[in-house]
Amino acid sequence: MRILIVNDDGINAPGLAVAEEIAAELAGPSGEIWVVAPETERSGASHCVSYTSPMRVTQLGERRFCIEGHPADCAIAGVTKLLPERPDLVLSGVNRGHNVAEDAVYSGTVAGAKEAAIQGVRAIALSQYFASGPGAPADAFAAARAHGAGAVRRVLALPFGQDVFYNVNFPPLAPAAVRGFTLAPQGRRGGAFQVQEALAPNQRRYFWLAHNARNAAAAPEADSTLCAEGWITATPMRPDLTDHALLAEAQAAIEAAE
Numbered sequence: 001m002r003i004l005i006v007n008d009d010g011i012n013a014p015g016l017a018v019a020e021e022i023a024a025e026l027a028g029p030s031g032e033i034w035v036v037a038p039e040t041e042r043s044g045a046s047h048c049v050s051y052t053s054p055m056r057v058t059q060l061g062e063r064r065f066c067i068e069g070h071p072a073d074c075a076i077a078g079v080t081k082l083l084p085e086r087p088d089l090v091l092s093g094v095n096r097g098h099n100v101a102e103d104a105v106y107s108g109t110v111a112g113a114k115e116a117a118i119q120g121v122r123a124i125a126l127s128q129y130f131a132s133g134p135g136a137p138a139d140a141f142a143a144a145r146a147h148g149a150g151a152v153r154r155v156l157a158l159p160f161g162q163d164v165f166y167n168v169n170f171p172p173l174a175p176a177a178v179r180g181f182t183l184a185p186q187g188r189r190g191g192a193f194q195v196q197e198a199l200a201p202n203q204r205r206y207f208w209l210a211h212n213a214r215n216a217a218a219a220p221e222a223d224s225t226l227c228a229e230g231w232i233t234a235t236p237m238r239p240d241l242t243d244h245a246l247l248a249e250a251q252a253a254i255e256a257a258e
Contacts, residue, residue, distance in 0.1 A: 001026060001027045001028070001031045001032075001088045001089060002027070002031065002032040002034070002083070002085065002086075002087045002088050002089075003023040003026060003027050003031065003032070003033050003034070003087060003088065003089045003090070003091060004034045004035075004036065004075075004078045004079065004083060004087040004089070004090045004091070004116070004121075005019045005020060005023055005033065005034065005035045005036075005037070005090075005091050005092075006035075006036055006037060006071055006074040006075050006078060006090065006091075006092050006112040006116075007019065007037050007038070007071065007074075007092060007093055007094075007095065007108075007109060007112065008038065008041070008042045008043050008044075008045060008070075008071040008092075008095065008107070008108025008109045008111075008112065009041050009042075009043060009095060009096055009109075010037060010038050010039065010040050010041045010042070010066075011035075011037040011038065011039060011060070011066040013037075013041070013096065014096070014141065015093055015094035015095055015096050015128060015141060015144075016035070016037060016094070018094045018128075018141045018144050018145050018148065019091050019093055019094045019126060019148075020033060020035065021145060021148070022091065022094070022126070022144075022145075022148035022149050022152060023091055025149040026089075026149055026152060026153070032063065033063060034063045034064075034065075034078060034082070034083055034087065035063065035064045035065065036065045036066075036067060036074040036075075036077055036078035036082055037065075037066055037067070037074060038066065038067060038068075038069060038070060038071065038073075038074060039056075039058070039066045039067065039068050042070050042071055042108045043095075043097075043107075043108060044106050044107070044108065045070045045071060045072075045108035045111065046105065046106050046107065046108060046111055047072050047111040047114060047115065048070045048072065048108075048111075049069075049070060049072050049073055049076070050068075050069045050070060050073050055067050055068050055069040055073055055077070056068040057077070057082075065077075065078075065082055070108060070111075071092065071108035071109065071111050071112035071115075072108075072111045072112060072114075072115040074112060075090060075092070075112050075113075075115035075116045075119065075123075076115060076119065078090075079116060079119045079121055080119065086120075086121060087116075087121055088121075088122070089121070089122050089123070089124070089156070090112070090113060090116035090121050090122070090123040090124070091113075091123075091124055091126060091152070092109050092110070092111075092112030092113040092116070092123065092124070092125045092126065093109050093112075093125055093126030093127055093128075094126045094127065094128050094141060094144045094148065094170075095107070095109040095125075095126065095127035095128065096128065096130060096140075097127065097128070097129070097130050097211075098127050098128070098129035098130070098169045098170075098224075098227055099125060099127040099167060099169060100127075100129075100167075100169050100186070100187055100215070100222075100223040100224035100227055100233070101186060101187035101188060101189045101192065101215070101218055101222065101223065101224040102188070102189060102191065102192040103192055104167055104186060104235075104237070105192075106192065107125070107127075109125050109126070109127055110125045110167055110237070112125065113125035113165040113166075113167070114165055114237070114239050116165065117163050117164060117165040117238070117239065118163060118239055122156070122160055122165075123165040123166075124152055124155055124165065124166045124167075124168055125165065125166070125167045125168065126144060126148065126151075126152075126168050126170070127167075127168070127169045127170070128140065128141050128143065128144045128169075128170045128172075129169060129170060129171050129172040129227055129228070130172055131172030131173075136172065137172070137173065137174045140172075142173075142174055142175055143170040143171055143172070143173055143174070143175055143178050143232070144170040145175075146175035146178075147170065147175060147178060147181075147232055148170070150181075151168055151170075151181055151232050151234070152168070154181055154234070155168060155234050158183075158234075158236070159236075161236075161238070162238075163238045163239055163240065164236050164237070164238050165236075165237055165238070166234050166235065166236055166237070167186075167223070167234070167235045167237050168232065168233065168234045168235075169223060169227045169232070169233045170227075170232055171227050171228070171229075171230045171231060171232065173230055177230060178230060178231075178232060179229070179230040179231050180231060180232070181231070181232045181234065182226060182231045182232070182233060182234070183233070183234055183235070183236075184221060184222060184223040184226050184227075184231075184233040184234070184235055185219075185221065185222060185223065185235060186222070186223055186235050186237070187215075187218030187219060187222025187223050187224035187225060188218055188219070188222070189212065189214045189215065189217045189218045189224060190214070190217055191212060192211060192212055193209045193210065193211060193212060194209075194210050194212055195207050195208070195209060195210070196208045196209075196210045215227070215228040216228065223235050
């Protein structure tokens, strides 16, 4: 198996090393693992592409590149240019932090998998929900490290329609405490971010965007709720933004008004 890994946390991110471990287990000794990652962190880049600026590409080793660009750029360059043959699978991540509910809209990790799907390659986004304080695992990526390859194998056994990719999130637990693997719809929590205001030492006003941690505000069956409760969640997604049900309803309304 030929696997391409992209991410949004950058070429030096610890989650990228976890993704490489997962890919090595999947590909086996006869497989190929390629890495094409941004030079620096691009979290929150969503599906941004370097359409109006050039991208510097640096080869760091055999089958290992970094790009002065975004996760979607990495997927495009990897699939269409840097690999001599198209990959069998693209893994995007493992992201530091979960990408559930509205997070998926902003996520460069999700966009890396989405772009691979647009390019016609099976793709899976992988994200590790982080926890802090008492009870948090010493290895923040412990669940993804232990269950990653198994979760990917389970997803690869599922249907992949045209342009479909899967968004997988690991709970913030020690491996033995993970409750299992489940499919889940994308949740809705009423917004992913809030604005926090502060003053610089020179008294200039500035804003930080702070992530809301309101996973329980989503429906009980949603990815955000289930991942917070200890499940590995997998959500099939696609880049088509059309509301097909509403489109038919709108068309009927137009015809009724004529």
